[in-house]
Amino acid sequence: MRWRRCGEHGALLECESLEQAMAARAAVEAARPSDVVELVPGARTLLVEARPGSRALDEVRALVEDLTRPPATEIREITIEVVYDGEDLELVARDAGISTQEVVELHTGAEYTVAFTGFAPGFGYLTGLPEPLQQSRLDTSRTRVPAGSVGVAGEFTGIYPRESPGGWRLIGRSDTVLFDQHAERPSLLAPGDRVRFRSVR
Helix, strand or coil: CCCEECCCCCEEEEEECHHHHHHHHHHHHHHCCCCCEEEEECCCEEEEEEECCCCCCHHHHHHHCCCCCCCCCCCCCEEEEEECCCCHHHHHHHHHHHHEEEEEEEEHCCCEEEEEECCCCCEEEEEEECHHHCCCCCCCCEECCCCCCEEEEEEEEECCCEEEECCCCCEEEEECCECCCCCCCCCCCCCCCEEEEEEEE
């Protein structure tokens, strides 16, 4: 792991892997240092912003440097219903060398963890995607991906919370509301949450 100063009151932890970054975030959230203002997890980074004049960055550094395994924390489990009729379902099946039904079975049979959020409010990057479904993004991104579209790209799967451009391979769609700015908890998904998908017609 490598630390870099980021502004006057922040630091960026650069990790060797997604798993290490997730473990670091979990450790800091479990310890809840009072002077940590914000945590922003990424695929292989963790940005920490501290209260001015505090020693929170030193506390966080000590936490993650002593980290041997992620702390035990209470985990939320979320099930999301999906209609598997995406534009790229046959493409994903063909590149994986399996049937479209097997794509659905693989996608619904796995348990996923929200590694981090970003791209758009409510968009969670979910790890745990079975290896045959770990495929590259489209060569050319779409200018319009409908809200609720379920896609795969690289090691991640995710759901577009609103209409936007995007280059992920689309395998289905969901009516689940992922972001509601008026809700007490605006984003349905948060880092560390466990997610399963259920096929519906």
